[in-house]
Structure formats: structure tokens, C-alpha cells
């Protein structure tokens with residue numbers, strides 16, 4: 001079954017979303033982290049504790065492999081459920097490869113993926129996850145869900161077990177389409193999660209049931 005991750009670094013949103021019982025992991029990025037008031041490392045530890053054993057993706061800031069590896073090891077030491085987010089690119093691939101060597105392997109989520117070939121290279125280098133960005137592809141007139149579908153087709157045909165996270169989700173339709181094409185995971189902002197749970201006809205339905213109940217208790221006849 002497709003897993004829903006929360007794409008957020010906001011502690012209130014995370015606690016609220018967790019209470020719904022639908023969240024299996026969490027992704028952050030530098031933009032999300034820097035919006036929060038808490039110091040970076042405190043936030044990482046606090047989020048990881050709230051998420052218990054569920055994976056939490058935290059992104060490195062370095063642009064060269066050596067720096068990425070160093071940051072990744074530091075992040076991985078903050079909590080056992082940290083997954084290190086590494087930006088796609090040659091330096092990113094080198095970092096992922098190195099983080100998969102030796103005794104202390106670090107689980108990596110290769111982010112900012114915009115093509116099947118990028119996803120393939122990330123998987124070959126050892127990524128546990130790849131994150132194609134649907135919304136940002138749609139923004140430039142391409143087909144975000146189409147990219148997710150193609151990556152899934154290629155990974156399935158090639159027997160690649162790297163998990164595919166549909167990211168840069170902008171609206172509820174992205175989520176159901178990503179699930180329909182077989183994404184393993186969709187990472188959604190809290191605003192989209194709230195939209196997913198609602199439908200105007202559900203609200204109208206609840207209002208009508210309660211109104212009918214009240215009318216019946218007052219002895220009025222219920223039409224329809």
C-alpha cells in the first residue's frame with residue numbers, strides 16, 4: 001500500500017498529522033527547516049523522536065561529495081531514523097556511493113530527481129529512496145506524474161528495489177495519481193493532507209444528518 005509521508009519541519013503540524021494515524025515517514029528540505037524558529041539540530045532530534053522508528057529525511061547543504069559525506073555522517077548520528085537527503089548530481093552520486101560502503105552505511109534519499117536516468121543513476125549508486133519532484137516538473141509544462149510512472153515502469157522491469165517518493169506534491173490529485181501509477185510513497189505538505197481528508201459533500205452530508213436528527217426529535221417529518 002502506498003505510504004503517506006509528511007513534508008514538513010513544523011512540530012505542531014507533525015504532531016497533529018501523527019495523531020491521524022496515516023503518516024509513515026517524514027521529509028524535510030532546507031527551505032522547510034529554515035522557516036522554523038528552533039535550532040537545526042534540536043529540530044532534527046525532536047522530529048526524529050516524534051516520528052519514533054519512522055524514517056525522517058534531512059538534507060545536506062554541501063555541494064561537494066566530501067562535504068556531503070561528512071554532513072551525512074553527522075546527521076545520521078543525531079537519530080537512528082535519519083535518512084540523509086542528497087541532491088542529485090555527480091557530487092551527490094559520489095556521496096551516496098561512499099555512504100553505502102563499509103560498516104557504517106547511511107540510508108540516502110536522492111532528491112531533486114527530474115528524469116528516469118537520474119533515478120537510475122541514484123539507484124545504482126545505492127540510494128534507498130529517489131524523490132522525483134512532480135510539482136516542479138508540472139511548473140515548467142512537463143508531466144510530473146508521467147515521470148513517476150516511467151521510473152516505476154523501469155525500476156519494476158529492472159528489479160530495482162529503491163523506493164520511489166513522489167515529492168513536490170501540490171494538491172490532492174497529485175497524491176491519488178502518484179498512488180495510481182504505483183509510487184511507493186507520496187510526501188505531502190500538511191495543507192494537502194488536510195485537503196485530502198475533506199470533501200464539500202462530506203461536510204454537507206454531516207450537516208444534513210444532524211439537521212434531520214434535530215428535526216425528527218422535534219417531531220417534524222423528514223422529507224427526501
Ligand code: G3P
Pocket residue numbers: 007027028029133135136167168169187
Ligand atoms: O519534498 C520536496 C518538496 O518539499 C518540494 O516541494 O513545493 O517546494 O516543489 P515544492
